[in-house]
Amino acid sequence: MPMNTQGRPTRIADNIATGGYAETTSGSKGLEQSxxxxxxxGSVEQCGVDLPEPKGTATRLGGLERKSELGMPGLSEPETxxxxxxxxxxxxxxxxxxYPLGSCTMKHNPRLNEKMARLxxxxxxHPMQPASTVQGAYAVIGELAHWLMTLCGMSGVAMSPKAGAHGEFCGMMAIRAKLDADGQSHRRRVLVPESAHGTNPATAVQCGFTVDEIPADETGRVDMEAFKAKLGDDVAGIxxxxxxxxxxxxxDxxxxxxxxxxxxxxxxxxxANFNAIVGRVRPGDLGVDAMHINLHKTFSTPHGGGGPGSGPTVLSDALAPFAPVPYVVLKDKHWELVEHEADAEGQPFGRMAAFHGQMGMFTRALTYMMSHGSDGLKQVAEDAVLNANYIQARLKHVMTPAFDGICMHEALFDDRFLKDTGVTTLDFAKAMIDEGYHPMTMYFPLVVHGAMLIEPTETESKSGLDRFIDTLEALSLAAKAGEVERFQAAPVHAPTKxxxxxxxxxxxxxxxxxxxxxEPIAAE
Amino acid sequence: MRYLPHTDTDRKAMLEAIGVASIDDLFTDVPEAARLDGLIDLPTKQGELQVERAMAAMSNQNVSASSVPFFVGAGAYKHHIPATVDHLIQRSEFLTAYTPYQPEISQGTLQTLFEFQTQVAQLTGMDVANASMYDGSTACAEAVMMAARVTKRDKAVMAGTVHPHYVEASKTLAKYSSVSIEVTEPELDSLDKVIAAIDENTACVVVQTPDIFGQLHDLREISRIAHEKGALVIAAFTEVVALGLTEAPGAMGADIAVGEGQSIGVGLNFGGPYVGLFACKDDRRFIRQMPGRLAGETVDADGRRGFVLTLSTREQHIRRDKATSNICTNSGLCALAFTIHMTLLGEKGFRQMAQLSHENACALADALDAVEGVDVVNDAFFNEFAVRLPGNAADIVEKLAKVGVLGGVPASRLYPGQFEDILLVAATEVNTQADIEIFAKALGGVL
Amino acid sequence: MTTRYTEDHEWITVEGDVATVGITAYAAEQLGDVVFVELPEVGKTFKKGDEFAVVESVKAASEVYAPVDGEIVGVNDDLDGEPAKVNEDATGGGWFAKFKLADASQLEGLMDEDAYKAHIA
Known part of the structure; x- marks a missing residue:
């Protein structure tokens, strides 16, 4: 038989040295490139596009040609x-x-959504095209509004808020407008639990309210006695x-x-936490007057490294007339856009932003909703809650849940299990990075010491959760076994320390x- | 359901591990009165194909910008976006990452934000920029509030030629604050009324160039007068490409520059998501009052360069009721698209794109001006201008749409009851000479 | 010249009718690395308990309260470039502001060093 003479070793030689070469000449390390x-x-002469050569003649700039430098470098397409x-x-x-960031609902982002948004x-x-040329776009807004109102059991929805905090602003402005309309302008105090997201107090102040904090009780919920004691005729809401x-x-x-x-x-x-109850509980049945919905959380529009989001805000009968412009209405099978306060039936509190909202997020969210349907969305809430409780149940012997009992879509731990180990919540979180996981939300909510808030979402499989749980268990045991240096040095396997x-x-x-x-450049 | 990995066997095993009998046992905290018996009255789940058909049916009812001669502007512009941009922003690591709160595993997002901030600062001729706002209108509103904090004054003057949506968004944000906003009567050819409104109590004056009518303004005089009276100058823009050809706000004395970055990398998207640009002078008083996230340079434990979100004590998650703004989510992915497109362009391509847009606008102005009864209003413009028509502009736009031309925005749509004979038209590098001729001919035909 | 302390971790040292105020080393350590101190304008007056400055670490911002009534007659401009002084030398180079005392008797209600040590123990 012919022998392959180009054989090469395929087995790692014994005694090969693997240490001592941690630093490389280029700064890159294999696939981890600096x-x-x-x-x-790049340079200012480089360019990664081919545009026609301008004639260079026409100028009607009124003498306002740019004389100041730009200085932005370009790169060719392959380099870009x-x-x-x-x-x-x-x-x-x-x-x-x-990606277990509590409060952030980092679920799978279906690519069908991306494909539909790009139709x-x-x-x-363009948002200012004549109505006759964008009937389908108005229909998307109207259809999504219908889904959101139905899921929430509410009669109104403002579609234009551009993110969760913008939706909060919308809801609180509607409350302020309603109070003013009813001669209740003296109501300026807003009750906010101390466990609230920072956006809540910031929003209340932005609407001219003052913030009055309500403490949590020992079960992690609103302290009802403290809440009742704070009610009064200057209270605008909670x-x-x-x-x-x-x-x-x-x-309660x-x-x-x-x-x-x-x-x-x-x-x-x-x-923000609608994912826990979507399809199973309607906020309207709980007595809610206004609620923003983070389409980039519950309805899977991608987070994009920090945005864009979208924060449609559902409104009760009492608040719906104060919804901002613009909004769409269906009249004789024809969609119309109401853009001006004077044309509105109610008393809009104003306009929140240019144009009509985050259309690119609407198409994604509607695609997601249609894919799930009412049955799939209910299953979303159930699996999200199931997953969080599974994590809590399986880790409670090594970590310390902040509160007893069943949780909803996220499991909250405190740092009691790290007591006397020398390992902090931060160290623990950074050690998760070395294990290939994004850390959980840490040090929030503020009502729990060294908080670790884990939200797995419904799109994690049982085997994936088991690996995650095993990892956290091993880390907890390592912390308790005194491996403090490993935690304090972490991460060592990430692109940066x-x-x-x-x-x-x-x-x-x-x-x-x-x-x-x-060298100084010589003056010319 | 294709996005949900559990089998019923998995669910059963997990319920057992939790120690409950059924999923309902996990929802016992919900008040009984609010527990639903069955499904909410909405359609049930569908496969990809069915959803795709339903969405495509709605998409098909719309006339897309690329399918017709297209001259619509007024705050959003149709430019060509290289294929590379959309490919890169769909990289999983960009698309499906959260806000970079864990910098060790977010250097990709953080470094691109640092590049974005630098590009925005260079474009606007300012010293520093933030990591983006929702859009130009909300950036403008936040700038007004910031100016009031910096100057400790509470009166803002806005030119009537600032995009009316920007004015309305600013008024909404200021509505229940101590800041009052005076909007001057729109003047097409000067800033005199705006200048006259500035006094010793003015926190800031907001002017837009090119303005909503496309008119360019020299901000040097108004800046000098505003600064004499201790007021800040906020320069707004809706077409960032103008900065490739016209003087930067920073070079004309602006203290804060805000605007819409949609033209670069983002696309029309029927109004959103877009990307708000926010830049200001490098003055500690300013930077500590800025809204939104900031990426900053630092080093890691080995002394290597890295980037982090910084100066976070301005923000709601730390400062709560004393935050500079309630903003949390921004326009991260649109900022990335902006940066990638700008990197492909570089200064050379960006200037070229601006020049081509301007030349097409000049050709369009000549063509429309030649139509009987049509007059170009502006004496100085970049890629957008106003024409006076011998009739109601809103009606004419509808008639043009019927013959397959999207011919601009009637000014009365932004100023209800005013400027009924004014049409706002825009051109960019995507328009062809043939498009321009079709538009001029169609306009002549419907008048 | 004696130094007194508040329950909110401000220290106050009086010379004549001018008091120098800062935050204690204990407070600085609790805050972590101080990155910025927002100081009041000279000439402003504060009542005891008013917020007169804000001290910021990377992840927190804390209000600093006036321990006594008084007018600001000087602020520590060095902190603008070197906020680290608050951590390194809280009761020396890390001082915040000088108050012209309106009512010296207010000092009597404040803690002495031993009492403060017991307070933070």
């Missing part, structure tokens, strides 16, 4: 591709693994997250709604600037 800024790679692909590989992502009839239409930021359903929510209504106030619900945030804040460097020239 990547400079575009400012260090490599630059951003290399950078992308320094990010964790849902598509890479479980030319949605992606390539901003409550449900399920709350401890991952718990507010059992109906009583809270009744009491705030009796006191003359309104009930704003922060809908821990970053100096103190330096970043003390001497802010917020942009690239050209390094000083080595």
């Amino acid at each position: 990547e400079a800024l575009i400012y260090e790679r 591709m490599r630059h951003y692909v290399r950078l992308s590989r320094k990010n964790y992502a849902i598509d890479l693994g479980l 030319p009839g949605f992606a390539d239409v 901003m409550l997250t449900n399920p709350n930021t401890c991952g718990l359903f507010e059992r 929510i109906r009583e809270i709604a009744d009491l705030i209504h009796e006191a003359g106030g309104y009930f704003y619900c922060d809908g 821990r970053l100096d945030e103190t330096k970043a804040a003390r001497q802010p460097v917020l942009r690239w600037t050209a390094p000083a020239a080595e």
Whole structure:
């Protein structure tokens, strides 16, 4: 038989040295490539597009030609591709693994949504085209509004808010407008649990209210006695997250709604955690007057490294007339857009932003809803709650759940299990990075010491959850076994080690600037 | 359901591990009165194909910008976006990442934000920029509030030629604050009325160039006068491409520059999501009052360069009721698209794109001006201008649509009851000479 | 010249009718690395218990309260460039502001060093 003379060793030689070569000449390490800024790679002459040559003649700029320098470097197309692909590989992502950020609902982002959002009839239409040319786009807004109102059991919805906090602003503005319309302008105090997201107090203040904090009781829910004591004729309403930021359903929510209504106030619900109850519980049945819905959480529009989001806000009968412009209405099978306060039937409190809302998020969210249907959405809530409880049940012997009993879609732990180990919540979170996981939300909510808030979402499989649980269990045991240095050094397997945030804040460097020239340039 | 991995066997095993008999046992905290018996009255689940058909049916009812001669602007512009942009923003690691709160595994997002901030600062001629706002209108509103905090004054003056949606968004944000907003009567050819409204109590004056009518303004004089009176100048823009050819706000004395970045990388998307640009001078008073996220440079434990979100004590998650803004989610992925497109363009391509847009607008102006009864209003413009028609512009736009031309925005749609004979038209590098001729001919035909 | 302390971790040292105020080393350590101190304008007056400054670490912002009534007659401009002084030398170079005392008797209600040590123990 002919022998293959090009054989090469395929077995790792014995005694091969693997240490001592941690640093490389290029700064890259195999697939982990170092990547400079575009400012260090490109130049102002480089260009990655081919445009026709301008004639260079026409100018009607009225003498306002740009004389100041621009200085933005360009890169050719292949270099651009490599630059951003290399950078992308320094990010964790849902598509890479479980992303257990509590309060953030990091679920799978179906690619059908992306495909639908890119249909030319949605992606390539202008918001100010004549109504006759965008009937299908108005229909998407109208259809999504119908789904949201039906899922929430509410009679109105404002579609234009651009993110959750913008939706909060919308809801609280509607409450303010309603109070003013009813001669209740003296009502300025808004009750906010101390476990609330920071956006809640910030929003209340933005609407001219003052914030009065309500403490949590020992079960992690609103302290009813403290709440009742704070009611009065200057109370405008309450901003409550449900399920709350401890991952718990507010059992007394109906009583809270009744009491705030009796006191003359309104009930704003922060809908960030709607994923726990979608399809199973309608916020309208809980007495809610306004609630924003984060389409980028519950309805899977991608988070995109921080946005864009979308925050349609459902409104009760009392508040719906104060919804902002614009909105769509169906008249004789023809969709119309109401753009001006004077044309509105109600008394809109104003306009929140240019144009009509986050259309690109609407098409994705509607695609997601149609894919699931009412049965699939109910299953979403059930599996999300099941997964969180499974994590809590399987980790409670090594970690310390902050509260006893069943949780909703997220499991909250505190740092009692790390007591006397020298390992902090931060260290524990960073050690998860070395294990290939994004950390959970940490140090939030503030009502729990060293909080670790884990939200797995419904799109994690049981085997994936088991691996995650095994990892956290092993880390907990390692912390208790005294491996403190491993935690304090973590992460060591990430693209960078821990970053100096103190330096970043003390001497802010917020942009690239050209390094000083080595030799002074002679004056011309 | 294709997105849900559990089998019924899995669910049963998990319920057992939890120690409950059924899924209903996990929802016992829900008040009985609010527990639903069956399904909510909506359609049930569907496969990809069925959903795709339903969505496509709605998409097909719309006339897309690329399918007709298209001249609509007024705050959103049709430019060509290289294929590379959409491919890159669909990288899983960008698309499905959260806000970069864990910097060790978010350097991709953080470094691109740092590049974005630098590009925005360079474009606007300002020192620093944030990591984006929702859109131009909300960036404008936040700038007004920031100016009031910086100057500790509470009166804002907005030119009547600032995009009316930007004015309305600003008024909404200021509605229940101490800040009052005075909007001057829109003037097509000067800033005199705006200048006259500035006094010793003015926190800021907001002017847009090119303005909603496309008219370019020199901001140097108004800046000088505003600064003499201790007021800040906020320069707004809706067409960022203008900055490739016309003078930067920073070079004309602006203290804060805000605007819409949609033209670069983002696309029309029927109005959103877009990307708000927010830049200001490098002054500690300013930076600590900025809204939104900021990426900053630092080093890691080995001394290597890295990036983090910084100066977070301004923000709601730390400062709560004392935050500079309630903003949390921004326009991250649109900012990334902006940065990638701008990197492909570089200064050379960006200037070229601006010049082509301007030249097409000039050709369009000549063609429309030549139509009987039609007059171009502006004496200086970039890629958008106003024409006076011998009739109601809204009606004419509808008639043009019927003959397959999307011919602009009637000014009365932005100023109800005013400017009924004014049409706002825009051109960019995507328009062809043939498009322009079709538009001019169609306009002549429907008048 | 004696130093007194508040329950909110401000220290106050009086010379004549001018009091120097800062935050205690204990407070600085609890805050972590101080990255910024927002100081009041000279000439402003505060009542005891008013918020007169804000001290920021990377992840927290804390209000600092006036321990006594008084007018600001000086602020520590060095903190603008070197906020780290608050951590390194809280009761020395890390001082915040000088108050012209309106009512010296208010000092009597404050803790002495031993009492403060017991307070934070």
